[in-house]
Amino acid sequence: MPPAEEGSPAPRAASTEQDTLGSFPADPAERLPHGLARLLVQRVRDSDGNQAYVLSGAAGSDGDDDVPPYSTGPQLPPLKISLGRIRPDGAFPTQFYRAVLDWSRRQRPLVRWLNELRARYGDDLHLVVWDDTDYEIPWEMLWLGAEEPGDPPAGSLGALVPVARWTTIRELDRSLLDPPAHCTGEVVGYFDQRMWPDADAFQPFRHERHGDVDTFLASLDGPDRDLGLVYMGCHGTYGKDVDDLTAGLLTWYEMDEPAMTALGGRSTLVCLNVCHSGRLVDNRAGGEDALRGFSELFLRKGATACIATRGEVGETAARALLARLVEHAVRTPGKPLARMLRDFRAGAAAGLPDPLPRTKLGDGAVDREGQRQVLSFLYQFMYVYYGHPLTTLRLAPSAASAPGARHAAGPPGPREDRA
Incomplete structure (x- = not known):
């Protein structure tokens, strides 16, 4: 396919109104198995009424040294980095990837949390991205830079950590956390x-x-x-x-x-x-x-x-x-x-x-x-x-x-x- 010619800002004040698409009940105190982390992506509106999303993350452990949970205020969706743009009449591949890296640099709190999980759990870490939006954020491509001395090696999330996706399907009565099949x-x-x-x-x-x-x-x-x-x-x-x-x-x-x-x-x-x-x-x-x-x-x-x-x-x-x-x-x-x-x-x-x-x-x-x-x-x-x-x-x-x-x-x- 020959290429054709061709962010997330600081969080705004949170709106108490949730855009209900894909919203689901999730117990924040639910205990996750050791090494399993969950990142919830939920659709909301910011204080200006714009479509946005919020993140909340948690991880399980077998001891008392759990990695603290993670959460954000509303962020505007980075719609320009949907992988659906990669097509004959779409963006140059190098330009697209640079846009992904640019977005990743603005996710420093999330990157720090993920690097802490990597350091804590090592090869036992598995991440579930439970995304209830249609914003098509390429989470597997998030660049995990070395934010702190001693951080694990840098790279794309999906090449470093086993990532599973999920989304709310109301017709299902089984839990994602049922024993693996x-x-x-x-x-x-x-x-x-x-x-x-x-x-x-x-x-x-x-x-x-x-x-x-x-x-x-x-x-x-x-x-x-x-x-x-x-x-x-x-x-x-x-x-x-x-x-x-x-x-x-x-x-x-x-x-x-x-x-x-x-x-x-x-x-x-x-x-x-x-x-x-x-x-x-x-x-x-x-x-x-x-x-x-x-x-x-x-x-x-x-x-x-x-x-x-x-x-x-x-x-x-x-x-x-x-x-x-x-x-x-x-x-x-x-x-x-x-x-x-x-x-x-x-x-x-x-x-x-x-x-x-x-x-x-x-x-x-x-x-x-x-x-x-x-x-x-x-x-x-x-x-x-x-x-x-x-x-x-x-x-x-x-x-x-x-x-x-x-x-x-x-x-x-x-x-x-x-x-």
Whole structure:
């Protein structure tokens, strides 16, 4: 994707009026397990009536030396650093990333709190970002600088700490802090024509691939199955309304119609390798105070965890994620999925040019190679994980007597281009 041409201020006085989108009851005294920290992001209005957000954080410990809780007054949302801006007609990758770093420098109290957690818990630290806004803040990209002598090494939050996302889903009656699940069983996948060959990556496991949306949905809406993973590899679209959300040939409403009873009684990971699949929209226009999207949809219907994207991911990054997921299931099934994604992002961060390229070279031409390198980094940070931070994935191996896949439907006819 060639690049195209192209903050948070000091907290204001807090408003007592909360913008109710996504608000939820949370007991601030609730005891969290050792090493688990939770950052709540809630939508409010500041004293001038502007849309804003507030943060509150807490962490658990097994002793009396807990890290103190963290909270802020209202801050204006940094809308310009939504990863949805990374597209052919969007911002230069280097300019976008510099905007993220600029925003990060204004989050010093939050950075200090997170660094204190890192120093206190070390490798035991897992962070849940419970975000009930549609501001699309890329928390995994927050730059944790060394604020104090002795602080842990600097880097992007999502490359240093296993980060799990969550959002309030009122239809769910389970707690995020229930014991972590172990997603075990076979794979069911849907692939559009362009991504159809990617299904071969699942050959080591018992799997069923679909190129027809009806047979795919039927496989999720039948009797309870031993599903460890539901995978989608196809094109996706996004807009500011639920009507604008699509995954492959399906709109959000069409995807929401089936009950997907196969997800209800098992622990299943849903991996949506679909552009924009992790983005949420405010559905007040639909008459409800709720955030809706494809990740929310699958979690609401019973999925234990979900990996999805916060923007328009390139095909190379999409296949890199698939390869990492399969390698993880083969070699390290006992490692939590949140750690797998942390390591995925850490690899991307290690490949980031240092120093960061400028937009243009000395002759005034755009530094397209520099833009490409930073773009690859941004693509891999688009992947987010929803679920318990310690949930794992163990896929059923293909039977020795019948290796390979069950092909429930052949590849689709007309080509769907992936965004």
